[in-house]
Structure formats: C-alpha cells, structure tokens
Amino acid sequence: MGKEQIRSRSQLASVDPHKLLAADRPVTIVKNECMRLEERLKEWARSLGFDLVGIAPAGPADGFDRLTDWLERGFAGNMEYMSRHADARRHPQSILPDVHSVVMVGLHYRPEQTREPQAGTGRVARYARGRDYHDVLRARLGKLLAWLQGQVPGCRGRCVVDTAPLLERDFARRAGLGWFGKNTMLINKRLGSYFFLGALLLDLELRADTAHVASHCGTCTDCLDACPTGAFAGPGQLDSRRCISYLTIELRGPMALDLRPGVGDWLFGCDVCQEVCPWNRKAPVSSEPEWSARPDLEMLSPAELLTLSEADFRRRFRGSALWRAGRAGLLRNAAIALGNIGEVAALPELRRALDDDDPTVRDAARWAIERIESLTSSRQAARPCVH
Numbered sequence: 001m002g003k004e005q006i007r008s009r010s011q012l013a014s015v016d017p018h019k020l021l022a023a024d025r026p027v028t029i030v031k032n033e034c035m036r037l038e039e040r041l042k043e044w045a046r047s048l049g050f051d052l053v054g055i056a057p058a059g060p061a062d063g064f065d066r067l068t069d070w071l072e073r074g075f076a077g078n079m080e081y082m083s084r085h086a087d088a089r090r091h092p093q094s095i096l097p098d099v100h101s102v103v104m105v106g107l108h109y110r111p112e113q114t115r116e117p118q119a120g121t122g123r124v125a126r127y128a129r130g131r132d133y134h135d136v137l138r139a140r141l142g143k144l145l146a147w148l149q150g151q152v153p154g155c156r157g158r159c160v161v162d163t164a165p166l167l168e169r170d171f172a173r174r175a176g177l178g179w180f181g182k183n184t185m186l187i188n189k190r191l192g193s194y195f196f197l198g199a200l201l202l203d204l205e206l207r208a209d210t211a212h213v214a215s216h217c218g219t220c221t222d223c224l225d226a227c228p229t230g231a232f233a234g235p236g237q238l239d240s241r242r243c244i245s246y247l248t249i250e251l252r253g254p255m256a257l258d259l260r261p262g263v264g265d266w267l268f269g270c271d272v273c274q275e276v277c278p279w280n281r282k283a284p285v286s287s288e289p290e291w292s293a294r295p296d297l298e299m300l301s302p303a304e305l306l307t308l309s310e311a312d313f314r315r316r317f318r319g320s321a322l323w324r325a326g327r328a329g330l331l332r333n334a335a336i337a338l339g340n341i342g343e344v345a346a347l348p349e350l351r352r353a354l355d356d357d358d359p360t361v362r363d364a365a366r367w368a369i370e371r372i373e374s375l376t377s378s379r380q381a382a383r384p385c386v387h
C-alpha cells in the first residue's frame with residue numbers, strides 16, 4: 001500500500017508502524033513505537049506545549065442552531081464575519097472538503113499574578129497580555145501538522161485559530177476538552193477557562209475521544225450576576241453588543257452612551273465573568289514564556305495612551321492582541337476609562353484629545369470630560385458641611 005493512500009485507521013492498522021516514523025521524532029515518541037498514532041500525536045502536541053489535546057470526529061457542528069438563533073437575535077452586533085460565513089460553520093468540510101477528524105488543542109494562559117489596578121491605570125484582559133495568541137498557536141499547530149505529515153505522508157490538514165469559520169468551542173467539547181459554562185466559556189475541570197483553543201482539521205480518520213457531556217456549573221450563577229454591563233440574555237447566551245470585550249475590541253466607532261459607565265477601567269477585553277468563576281480559583285498558573293513576554297501590557301496608563309500617534313501605536317502594539325482594536329479604538333477606550341476613573345488630573349490630556357483627527361476619539365474625550373466634571377461636582381456636593 002502506498003503511504004499517500006493511507007486515509008483511515010483501518011488502513012493504518014495494516015501498516016508497519018516503523019515505516020511511518022520520521023527520523024526527527026522526540027525521545028518521548030521513540031520510547032514506544034507501537035503506540036497508536038493518536039497517542040503519539042497527543043504526546044507530540046504536549047511536547048509542543050499544548051496543555052489540552054483531544055480528537056473529535058468531523059461532523060455537523062452540534063451548536064449550529066444555537067449560532068443561527070444568536071445571529072437572528074442580533075447578538076453578534078457588528079461582527080459581520082460571524083454572519084457572512086455563518087453557513088460555513090455548519091460543518092468543517094467547508095474548510096477542508098475531505099475532513100475526517102478535528103484535533104482540538106488548548107493552551108493555558110493564566111498569568112502568574114494579577115496586580116490590583118494602580119491609581120490612574122486601566123486593565124487589559126489576561127489573554128492579551130502576552131504575544132498575540134493567534135501567532136503562537138498557529139505556529140505550533142503548523143509544527144504538529146508537519147510532524148504528522150512525516151508520519152503519514154500525503155495526509156492533508158488545515159490549522160485554524162479563529163482564522164476560518166469553525167465553531168471552536170463546539171468541537172473542543174466534542175473532543176472532550178471541557179463543558180460550556182453559563183458564561184459561554186469552555187471550562188476544563190483542571191485548567192478552568194483561561195485557555196485558548198486551536199484546531200487541526202485532517203483528512204485522516206483518527207479514533208475520536210469521548211465528548212464532554214456533563215455540565216459542572218450546577219446552581220451557580222456568579223458569572224451571570226457579576227457582568228458589569230448585563231450582557232447575558234440568559235445562561236450560555238451572550239449578547240455581544242453589551243459585552244465589554246466586544247465594545248473594547250470589535251466595535252468600530254462610538255460606544256452606546258448607556259454602556260460606557262459599565263466598561264469601568266477596562267481598556268481592552270474583560271475578564272469579570274471568568275474572574276468570579278469558582279473553576280478558575282484553583283486553576284494552575286501558566287509557565288508558558290510567550291504569555292509573560294509583555295509584562296508592560298498588564299496595566300496601561302490611559303492618559304499616556306491618549307498621546308499615541310498612529311506610528312507610536314504601530315510600534316508599541318504590533319504582534320500583540322491589542323493591535324486588533326486599532327489606534328482609534330484603543331484611544332476611545334482610554335478616554336472612556338479615564339471618564340470612569342474620574343480623576344481631574346486626566347482633564348488636560350482629554351482636552352488635547354478633543355483635537356484628535358479621529359471623530360470617535362473626540363467623541364469619547366468629550367464624554368469623559370463631562371463625566372469627570374459631573375462626578376467632581378457630585379463629590380463636592382456630597383462633602384459633609386464643616387460649619
């Protein structure tokens with residue numbers, strides 16, 4: 001049998017495993033050459049730094065009807081890429097026509113420690129404090145695919161990290177990585193929810209893992225109760241239009257006025273519905289160097305952000321997830337955070353931003369100035385009379 005013809009496990013069973021092994025395999029793989037391909041694939045994935053790995057059969061996405069409902073209710077807001085490619089999310093064959101298996105990986109990113117916000121600083125969601133996760137996961141998935149192609153010459157695959165229309169959490173649940181929390185996050189009993197997902201679609205038929213069926217949320221509703229902007233329409237139903245993560249990352253243009261106070265001091269993304277989750281309390285800290293590479297991103301000074309030119313923005317945020325907001329989005333967020341922090345010391349910077357070239361930045365600066373002035377006068381009015 002020619003190696004390029006191998007496409008299924010039954011075919012693989014009849015092949016001498018020694019002939020399939022590549023020369024540059026790691027020691028861990030060498031130790032048991034008779035291990036099944038699935039096990040060796042998982043070992044290799046772990047040696048590449050992935051914390052979770054599971055295999056799902058390629059089939060229609062279980063949550064497709066939920067996606068359709070979510071889109072119909074307008075919960076995607078202006079994320080047109082979600083509706084534009086909606087039908088393609090029905091089945092992973094829209095990405096790889098002869099897909100048979102979906103290898104799902106998880107990479108944990110919980111940082112060492114999280115400082116309390118210092119005076120005048122704003123918060124950045126944990127996921128965005130290191131290198132851009134898309135680059136990190138894609139590069140490693142590429143290595144995993146290359147290894148597999150060394151084992152099974154001719155096998156074809158596609159690496160996906162938000163880069164193709166795939167319901168990643170659906171396939172991760174099916175691959176046994178965790179359950180859908182009421183906050184919509186995929187949660188793993190050992191790691192909590194601070195992990196990224198990536199997928200490797202393959203035209204190989206691999207033995208699938210058992211799907212995670214149970215939910216371990218029980219009667220808890222902490223995430224639903226804690227959301228500062230009331231973004232949950234119900235358990236497992238997120239209205240992105242109200243979510244701080246959407247408002248600070250995906251939204252272009254001005255934020256709705258009634259939501260601005262709830263955004264608080266978040267400059268990019270939001271972690272509140274994960275911070276309160278009991279499954280994250282005992283989750284281990286990640287030792288992945290990629291996530292500690294940019295400690296300067298943990299807290300940012302919004303007043304300083306307001307001074308960034310386009311060139312400054314590019315220099316500072318290229319290669320980090322914050323790039324996605326663009327200069328106008330990040331400066332808008334900075335102005336809104338300053339308005340919510342409410343310190344008069346920010347007024348000179350905000351007044352300068354009234355002359356910014358971008359109308360969204362000017363609008364946010366105007367709002368922040370008015371908010372600081374009204375917070376200051378209400379603080380003064382509330383002072384006890386000394387006479």
Ligand code: B12
Nearest residue numbers: 063066067070125167168180184185186196197245269270
């Ligand atoms: C669009 C998007 C967003 C949007 C919308 C979020 C959302 N909940 O849908 C916004 C911008 C708000 C967002 C925010 C965040 N995101 Co986001 N986002 C995505 C993206 C690109 C698509 C998600 C999607 O399809 N939404 C559509 C809705 C309908 O899906 P859903 O709510 O998740 O529900 C699905 C399943 O959970 C399932 N389901 C839920 N309950 C049940 C129950 C049953 C019985 C069944 C059968 C199915 C089911 O059905 C739905 C359809 O599949 C994915 C990457 C990807 N390609 O999948 C990343 C992704 C989901 N995001 C991620 C992250 C890290 C975040 C943030 C934490 C970032 C931050 N700190 O600011 C926040 C978390 C907010 C939150 N609570 O979800 C990670 C999540 C990893 C994890 N452990 O779950 C992903 C997977 C990216 C990645 N590759 O790692 N995100």
Ligand code: SF4
Nearest residue numbers: 227243244270272273
């Ligand atoms: S990320 Fe923040 S705003 Fe979005 S649902 Fe969670 S708690 Fe609410």
Ligand code: SF4
Nearest residue numbers: 181182217220223277
């Ligand atoms: S906070 Fe509670 S309800 Fe929300 S995801 Fe965590 S365990 Fe589930």
